[in-house]
Structures are given as C-alpha cells and as structure tokens.
Amino acid sequence: MKGVGAKLTRGLNLGSLVIAADNSGAKIVKIVSVKGGKGRKGRQQPVKIGDWVKVSVRKGLPTMKGKVFDAVVIRQKKPYRRNTGERIAFIDNAVALLKDEKGSPKGTQIKGPVSREVATRWPQVGKIAQFII
Numbered sequence: 001m002k003g004v005g006a007k008l009t010r011g012l013n014l015g016s017l018v019i020a021a022d023n024s025g026a027k028i029v030k031i032v033s034v035k036g037g038k039g040r041k042g043r044q045q046p047v048k049i050g051d052w053v054k055v056s057v058r059k060g061l062p063t064m065k066g067k068v069f070d071a072v073v074i075r076q077k078k079p080y081r082r083n084t085g086e087r088i089a090f091i092d093n094a095v096a097l098l099k100d101e102k103g104s105p106k107g108t109q110i111k112g113p114v115s116r117e118v119a120t121r122w123p124q125v126g127k128i129a130q131f132i133i
Helices: 116-121 123-127
Strands: 017-020 026-035 052-060 068-075 080-082 094-098 110-114 129-132
Touching: 017 052, 026 068, 026 094, 052 094, 068 110, 068 116, 094 110, 110 116, 110 123, 116 123, 116 129, 123 129
Parallel strands: 017 094, 110 129
Antiparallel strands: 017 026, 026 052, 052 068, 068 094
C-alpha cells in the first residue's frame, strides 16, 4: 500500500455510522476496526481517509445486513491538509466496500467524489469513481 502525500487528520472513530457510497447493496455501515493501523497499546484506533477498515452493514439489502466486509474510507467531514497548503473537507463521511484483500471494489461505481489520496493509494477504487477531488 502506498503512502499518502498529505497531513491526514483522523476524522472518524470506531463505531461511527457512515454511508456506503458504492452500488454494492449496503446503504449505511458501522466501522468496526482498522486493519493495518498503528497506535498506542490499549487505545482505540481512529480512522482517516484511505484507511482499510472492517465494517458491519446496518442498512441495505436483507442478504447483506449484519455481515462484515472490508472497506476503504473515501470521504470524511473533518478537514485535512494537503502538501500544497489547501484544506479539503467533504459534506459526508463515506466508504467503498472491498471484495478481496487486493483492494478490488465490490460495487461497479461510486456515487459522489473520491479523495485524490484514496485514488493514488487504492487505484482500483479510483477507476470506478465518478470524479476525483
């Protein structure tokens, strides 16, 4: 997984309810854990843009409800700073569900914008995005 060229602010916590922005069948998901994150022992790991997370489906297709999937965070409300000095903040918090460990997305399109940092770190997610900011 590539590094990110920005000073990312951790904008989400475990247990946060976020929108599933792809057309995989899930509507609202809950962040359960962070995969591959580093943190202090015993401290809850916060989540930022581009992080690989485990999510549990709360609203969506009846066959998907309650199931746990991998996902990547593509938008967050909390502003973060790019190396150019600009600050980026989105209207909502959103994730895209992943099909496998390699990072291929479960859906075929993503509704709404996707962060540039996510598109560089997860190229297959960037391919199905409507537009990249």
